[in-house]
Amino acid sequence: MHLEIITPDKKIFEGEVSEATFPGADGSFQLLKNHAALVSALQKGALTYTTAEGRQSLVVDGGVVEVNDNKIIVLAEKVIG
Numbered sequence: 001m002h003l004e005i006i007t008p009d010k011k012i013f014e015g016e017v018s019e020a021t022f023p024g025a026d027g028s029f030q031l032l033k034n035h036a037a038l039v040s041a042l043q044k045g046a047l048t049y050t051t052a053e054g055r056q057s058l059v060v061d062g063g064v065v066e067v068n069d070n071k072i073i074v075l076a077e078k079v080i081g
Contacts, residue, residue, distance in 0.1 A: 001033055003049055005058075005074045012058070012079050013049075020049040020072060022065055031067060038067040047074065 003020055005012040021030045023045025031038075042065055048057040063076035 001031070001070045001072060003072045003074070005047070005060075005076060005079070007076050007079055012076070013056075015051055017049040017051055017072075020047070022047055022074075023060065031072060033070060035067055035070075037069075038065070040065050042074070042076070044080075047076075 001017055001020070003017045004014045019030060019032050021028055022040070023043050025041040025043050028045065029040070042060055042063045044061045045059065046057055047060050048055060059080040060074070060076040061078040061080055063074060066073045
């Protein structure tokens with residue numbers, strides 16, 4: 001799956017991932033390959049994803065995630081770490 005994490009200031013990450021976990025407004029959720037199309041609000045919390053180099057993690061301070069055809073776009077208000 002292709003993941004992009006973008007803030008108003010810059011692009012934080014772009015690359016291929018095997019899975020990703022998000023801090024959804026109603027609780028955390030995980031996305032795997034061929035997930036159904038989805039748009040969800042994000043709350044402050046940990047966003048983790050697995051690349052060929054291993055598991056990565058950062059904290060987002062709200063935003064929106066959109067999933068369609070194995071492409072995930074995260075529009076984060078702010079990335080804290």
